[in-house]
Amino acid sequence: MEKLSVIIADDHNLFINGLRMLLEGEPDIEVANVAANGKEMLHLLHTHTPSMVLLDINMPGINGFEVLKRIKDYYPKIKVIMLSTYNEVHLIEKAKAEGADGYLFKNAEKAELLEVMRAVGQGQLCFPHKQSAVNGVLNEPDPFLKQFQLTKREIELLQFIKQNFTNQQMADHLHLSIYTVETHRKNIMQKLNLKNPVELSRFILQYNL
Helix, strand or coil: CCCEEEEEECCCHHHHHHHHHHHHCCCCEEEEEEECCHHHHHHHCCCCCCCEEEEECCCCCCCHHHHHHHHHHHCCCCEEEEEECCCEHHHHHHHHHCCCCEEEECCCCHHHHHHHHHHHHCCCCECCCHHHEECCEECCCCHHHHCCCCCHHHHHHHHHHHCCCCHHHHHHHHCCCHHHHHHHHHHHHHHHCCCCHHHHHHHHHHCCC
8 A cells, every 4th residue: 555645834843743743653644744834845845745735724924825725736636634723614615715635623633633634645525514613613522422532523424414314425425435434423333332323313312412
């Protein structure tokens, strides 16, 4: 299997080092380089073309959106996931419009980070779901669900399950493979200690999720 070659661009060394450590042990991911600002990021592309860039939006000098635009203009095959502490819907929509392949909040769990990176690496688009937004800001996960350590994607799928979406409909809506959706459903059932879809439906109704 060919490794996913990644460059991380962020102006906070602690964040870069933490992210690098998270990814170091993954057999299919290689951190090829890091950049402390937009200018440095673009300079690195003259000598190395990664398969993916994890790109902070808010960087000094050339900001993340400008770097994104230049990457997509000159290196369209590179996948770009925007990283941000901001969860405003208009920024997510701007990232989509500028050609980003994904958008992740910096407080994402490791499992979600890896899931999004691998999905984007396979050609999927991964963005927070618009229906979870209220007044233009994406909601934090339900406090009740936090105890089960569900990822944001799993919580998102629960909302679709509540609306009686089929696995195929969820896959189409979220630009995921049917296999990925089925895996998420299986993980949800295990984390909630439920045995079948009927128990899952009862759980959703019982706790008004």
